Amino acid sequence: MTNVKVHSVAKTYGTTPVLSDITTEFPEGSFTSLLGPSGSGKTTLLRIIAGFIKPDQGVVTIGNNDVTDIPVWGRNIGMMFQSYALFPHMTIAQNVAFGLERRGIKGAAARKEVDRALEMVRLPGFGSRTPKQLSGGQQQRVALARAIVIKPSVLLLDEPLSALDRRLRQEMQVELLRIQRESGLTTIFVTHDQEEALTLSDKVAILDKGRIVQIGEPEDVYERPLTRFAAEFLGDSNFLTGTVDNGAVRLADGTVVRTTSTLPTSGSKVTLAVRPEKMSIVSGPTDDNSLTARITTVIYAGPVLSYMLETADGLPLKLFAQNRDGKVLSDGDTITLSWAPEHTVPVGD
Amino acid sequence: MKPLGRIYLVAILIFLYTPILVMMAMGFNASPLYELPFSFSLQWYEALWSNTVLLTAGLNSIVIAAITAVLATALGTMASVALSRRTFRGRSFLQLMLLPPIAIPWLITGTAMLIFFYWSGIGRGMHALLIGHVALAIPYVVLVVGTGFRTIRADLEEAAMSLGSTPVHAFFSVTLPLLYPSILGAALFAFAVSLDQFVISYFLATPGYTTLPVQIYSSIRKGFTPEINAISTVLLLGSMTVILIFARFAKPGDTRDKR
Amino acid sequence: MQNDRLTSASERGPLGPRSRRVLPSWVSTMVLLLPTYGWLTLAVFLPLLTMFVFSFMSATPMGKAPIVFTLKQYRAFIDQPYLVGIGINSLLIGFWTTLFCAVLGFLAAVALVQSTLGKTREILLILILLPFWTNGLVRVFSWTMVLRENGFLDNLLHMIAPDAGSIGFLYTRYAIVVGLVHGYLPYMILTCYIALVAIDDAIIEAASSLGARWWTILFKILVPLAAPGLISGSVLIFIPVIGSFMEPRILGGRVGVTMGTVIEDQFTQAFNWPLGASLSFTLLAVVLAIFATFSGVLRRGTAV
Numbered sequence: 026m027t028n029v030k031v032h033s034v035a036k037t038y039g040t041t042p043v044l045s046d047i048t049t050e051f052p053e054g055s056f057t058s059l060l061g062p063s064g065s066g067k068t069t070l071l072r073i074i075a076g077f078i079k080p081d082q083g084v085v086t087i088g089n090n091d092v093t094d095i096p097v098w099g100r101n102i103g104m105m106f107q108s109y110a111l112f113p114h115m116t117i118a119q120n121v122a123f124g125l126e127r128r129g130i131k132g133a134a135a136r137k138e139v140d141r142a143l144e145m146v147r148l149p150g151f152g153s154r155t156p157k158q159l160s161g162g163q164q165q166r167v168a169l170a171r172a173i174v175i176k177p178s179v180l181l182l183d184e185p186l187s188a189l190d191r192r193l194r195q196e197m198q199v200e201l202l203r204i205q206r207e208s209g210l211t212t213i214f215v216t217h218d219q220e221e222a223l224t225l226s227d228k229v230a231i232l233d234k235g236r237i238v239q240i241g242e243p244e245d246v247y248e249r250p251l252t253r254f255a256a257e258f259l260g261d262s263n264f265l266t267g268t269v270d271n272g273a274v275r276l277a278d279g280t281v282v283r284t285t286s287t288l289p290t291s292g293s294k295v296t297l298a299v300r301p302e303k304m305s306i307v308s309g310p311t312d313d314n315s316l317t318a319r320i321t322t323v324i325y326a327g328p329v330l331s332y333m334l335e336t337a338d339g340l341p342l343k344l345f346a347q348n349r350d351g352k353v354l355s356d357g358d359t360i361t362l363s364w365a366p367e368h369t370v371p372v373g374d
Numbered sequence: 375m376k377p378l379g380r381i382y383l384v385a386i387l388i389f390l391y392t393p394i395l396v397m398m399a400m401g402f403n404a405s406p407l408y409e410l411p412f413s414f415s416l417q418w419y420e421a422l423w424s425n426t427v428l429l430t431a432g433l434n435s436i437v438i439a440a441i442t443a444v445l446a447t448a449l450g451t452m453a454s455v456a457l458s459r460r461t462f463r464g465r466s467f468l469q470l471m472l473l474p475p476i477a478i479p480w481l482i483t484g485t486a487m488l489i490f491f492y493w494s495g496i497g498r499g500m501h502a503l504l505i506g507h508v509a510l511a512i513p514y515v516v517l518v519v520g521t522g523f524r525t526i527r528a529d530l531e532e533a534a535m536s537l538g539s540t541p542v543h544a545f546f547s548v549t550l551p552l553l554y555p556s557i558l559g560a561a562l563f564a565f566a567v568s569l570d571q572f573v574i575s576y577f578l579a580t581p582g583y584t585t586l587p588v589q590i591y592s593s594i595r596k597g598f599t600p601e602i603n604a605i606s607t608v609l610l611l612g613s614m615t616v617i618l619i620f621a622r623f624a625k626p627g628d629t630r631d632k633r
Numbered sequence: 634m635q636n637d638r639l640t641s642a643s644e645r646g647p648l649g650p651r652s653r654r655v656l657p658s659w660v661s662t663m664v665l666l667l668p669t670y671g672w673l674t675l676a677v678f679l680p681l682l683t684m685f686v687f688s689f690m691s692a693t694p695m696g697k698a699p700i701v702f703t704l705k706q707y708r709a710f711i712d713q714p715y716l717v718g719i720g721i722n723s724l725l726i727g728f729w730t731t732l733f734c735a736v737l738g739f740l741a742a743v744a745l746v747q748s749t750l751g752k753t754r755e756i757l758l759i760l761i762l763l764p765f766w767t768n769g770l771v772r773v774f775s776w777t778m779v780l781r782e783n784g785f786l787d788n789l790l791h792m793i794a795p796d797a798g799s800i801g802f803l804y805t806r807y808a809i810v811v812g813l814v815h816g817y818l819p820y821m822i823l824t825c826y827i828a829l830v831a832i833d834d835a836i837i838e839a840a841s842s843l844g845a846r847w848w849t850i851l852f853k854i855l856v857p858l859a860a861p862g863l864i865s866g867s868v869l870i871f872i873p874v875i876g877s878f879m880e881p882r883i884l885g886g887r888v889g890v891t892m893g894t895v896i897e898d899q900f901t902q903a904f905n906w907p908l909g910a911s912l913s914f915t916l917l918a919v920v921l922a923i924f925a926t927f928s929g930v931l932r933r934g935t936a937v
Contacts, residue, residue: 108529482917616765
C-alpha cells in the first residue's frame with residue numbers, strides 16, 4: 026500500500042531549525058497540500074520525502090517501506106518542478122521515456138507507455154517535438170506525463186503551477202485533479218497559493234516555522250482554524266480578544282460574544298476568529314453576536330464589497346458582503362454588524 | 375555623432391590590423407632584406423618546407439597544444455563541476471586560487487617554474503612545457519565551463535534522479551550533453567592559449583626541444599629572413615581560426631532552457 | 634501483460650541495485666578538485682614558493698658550494714642605483730601604455746555602444762578582440778616591419794613626400810609603447826564595453842532630452858558609469874606591461890631595458906637566479922599591491 030508517513034522528522038541548517046519534529050501521514054490516494062509562507066519548511070519537507078535532503082532525525086516510509094536511508098533514485102517517486110525541468114536536449118518522447126528506461130523498459134513497450142501518458146495529459150502526437158517548441162502549459166503537461174508514466178509510489182509536486190499565468194493555472198488545476206483521480210496516486214503538493222490548496226486537496230497542511238500547525242480537510246481547516254496563524258494565512262480573519270465569562274466571552278468594551286465552540290475556563294484570556302464574509306450588516310436588533318462600528322473605507326470589487334471598519338475602541342474589522350444593491354453605505358457611516366455564534370472560533374496563538 | 379563613431383572604429387581597426395597585414399604581405403615579398411617595391415613571390419613559403427628547425431618547432435607546438443587542450447579540459451571540467459554545483463567550505467578561496475596563473479605576469483610565473491623545475495629535478499623540455507601550459511590553461515577552462523554550467527538549471531539533474539538516475543548517470547545523461555558545447559569551446563580555448571604561449575615556453579624550452587614562438591623569438595633576435603613572416607602568418611591564421619570556431623561554440627544560446 | 638510488469642516493478646519498491654549507499658559527497662568533491670589544484674600547486678604555487686626561498690640566497694646554488702642565505706638581493710636597488718632608473722622607466726612605460734589604452738579604448742567602447750547595433754556590433758567586437766587572442770610575439774614582430782627605417786611607415790611617407798627623411802622610430806621608447814598599446818588595447822575596449830552596454834539607453838536619452846550637450850553626457854554620465862571597466866581594464870593592462878620583456882627587447886633594442894628584461898637577463902645571461910628571484914618578487918609585490926587596492930572594483934568587474 027502506498028501511503029506515505031513521516032515520523033518525528035527534523036532538519037536544521039547550521040543553527041536554524043527548518044523542520045522540527047514533524048509527524049504526519051499521507052493516506053493512499055489522497056491529495057495533500059503543504060501550505061505555508063516561504064521559509065515555513067514546506068519545500069524542505071517535500072524534498073525530504075523525495076530523498077533530496079536527508080533529515081537529521083526521524084523516519085520516512087513510503088508504502089510501509091522505511092526509505093529514510095534510500096537515495097532519491099531508489100524511491101520510485103514522481104516529481105514535478107516549478108521550472109518544469111524538461112531535458113532540453115531530448116524530444117518529448119525521450120523525456121517521458123527517461124524514467125522507463127531507468128527501469129529497464131525499452132523499445133515498443135516503452136513507446137506504448139509514452140503514448141498512453143501523452144494521451145493522458147492531452148498531448149497525443151507531441152512525442153517528436155522538443156521542449157523549446159512547446160508553450161509553458163504544454164511543457165508542464167509533459168513534466169506531469171514524465172512523472173506519472175513510471176507509476177510512482179507517490180507524486181510530489183513542488184509549486185508546479187506557480188510559473189503559469191492565472192488562466193492557464195486554473196486550467197492545469199482541473200487537469201491535475203482529473204489525472205490524480207484517474208491514477209489514484211498519493212499526491213503531495215507544495216504551494217503558497219491558498220486558493221489552489223483549497224480547490225485541489227483532500228487535505229491541507231498548514232506549516233509555520235517548521236511545524237505543521239494544522240492538518241485536515243480544507244473545509245475543516247478553513248471553518249475551524251486552530252491558531253491565529255492558520256486563520257490568517259488561509260483566508261482573512263477578524264480577531265476579537267476578551268475574557269471567558271460564564272460560557273461566553275466578554276470583550277474590553279463589555280460586549281458579550283457567544284460561541285458554540287468549547288471555551289477554556291472562566292477568567293482566562295481568549296482570542297476569537299471571525300471570517301469577514303460571515304459577518305453581515307443588520308438594521309434592527311438581532312439574537313446573534315453584534316457590534317457597532319464606523320466605516321473607514323469601502324472597496325468596490327464587483328461581486329463583493331469589502332468594508333474596512335473600526336469599533337469605538339479603535340479595533341479594526343473587515344466585512345465582506347455580496348454586492349446586492351450596489352454601494353449604498355459610504356465612509357464615515359456607523360453600522361451594526363452581526364454574526365452567528367457558530368462562526369465564532371476560539372484560536373490559539 | 376554616429377558617423378564620427380564609425381569612422382573612429384574603422385581607425386582603430388586600421389591600427390590593429392595594419393602591422394599584421396604588413397607583416398603578412400612581407401612574407402610574399404621576394405626581397406630577403408624586406409626591400410620595396412613589392413614583388414610577389416612564394417619562395418619563403420617554399421623555403422619553409424625545407425626548414426626542419428621551424429617545422430619541428432611548429433609540430434612540437436601543435437602536439438603540446440593538443441595534449442594541453444585534452445588535459446586542461448578534463449581537469450578543469452572536473453573542478454568546474456565541484457565549483458559550480460557543490461557548496462563546501464573554502465569554495466571561494468579555491469576560486470580565488472585560479473587567478474594567479476592568469477593574473478601574475480608570465481615572466482614571474484615562468485622564471486619561478488624554471489627555478490623550481492631545476493631545483494626539484496623535473497628539469498626542462500617537453501614535460502616541463504606541458505606542466506606549465508596545462509596550469510595556464512586550466513583557469514580558462516574552469517571559467518568557460520563554469521559559464522556553461524550557469525546556463526543549465528540545477529533541477530534538471532534532480533529531475534533525472536527523481537526518475538531513477540544515480541547522480542553519475544544524471545550527470546552523464548543530462549548535464550554533460552548540455553555542457554558539451556562549452557567543453558568543446560574550452561578545449562579550443564586551451565589549445566589557443568597553449569599555441570600562443572611564448573613567455574613560459576621560453577624559460578622551459580631546451581635547445582633540443584622548442585616551440586614555434588620560442589623559435590621565432592630566437593630567429594628575430596639573431597637576424598632573420600621573410601621565412602619568419604611566412605611561418606608567423608601560418609601561426610596567426612591558425613590561432614585566429616581556432617578562436618573563431620571557439621566564438622561559435624561559446625554562444626550558450628542553443629543550450630539554454632526556454633525560460 | 635505490460636501493465637502487470639509495470640505494477641510489479643513499482644511494487645518492488647526501492648529499485649534493486651541502485652539503492653546502494655553513495656559515497657559521502659565531500660569525497661567526490663575532493664576527487665573532482667584534487668587533480669586541478671594538485672596541478673596548480675606543482676606548476677604555480679610550489680614554484681613561487683621556491684623562488685621566494687631562492688631570493689634570499691647569496692648565489693645560484695651550484696655543485697657542492699654551501700648555500701648562504703642573505704637579504705642582499707633585496708638591497709639591489711640601493712647597491713646598484715642604475716636599477717632605480719630602470720624601474721622608473723618600466724613604470725613610465727606602464728603609465729603611458731595604460732593611459733593611451735584607456736583613452737583610445739574608452740572612446741572605442743563608446744563608439745561601439747552609440748554608433749553600432751546588432752550584427753555589425755557583433756562583427757566589430759570579434760574583429761577587435763581577434764588579434765588579442767593571437768600570438769603576441771608575432772604582433773610585436775609585425776611592428777618592426779612598419780616602424781623600421783625604410784619600413785611601411787617610411788614608404789607611406791615617401792609616397793606623399795618623396796624627399797622626406799625617415800620617420801621610422803623603431804628602437805625607441807615610443808616604439809615600445811606603440812607595440813604595447815597595440816597588444817593590450819582590445820582588453821580595454823572589452824572591459825569598457827561591458828561596463829557601457831549595461832547602461833540603459835534611456836539614461837542618455839533622458840539626459841539629452843534635458844538639454845545635456847555631448848560633452849556633458851560624456852563626462853557626467855558615460856565616464857563615471859564606465860569607471861569600473863576603465864579601472865579593471867587599467868589594472869589588467871598595467872600589470873602585464875610592467876612585467877613585459879619581449880616587447881622592449883624587440884621594439885626597444887638598446888634603449889629597451891626594463892625590469893622585465895633585467896629579470897630575464899638574470900635567468901638567461903647572468904645566471905644570477907637569486908637576484909632575478911628577488912626582482913621578480915619585488916615586481917610581484919607591486920602587482921599584489923595594485924590588486925589589493927582595486928580588488929573591490931575588480932570583483933565587480935569580473936562578476937559581469
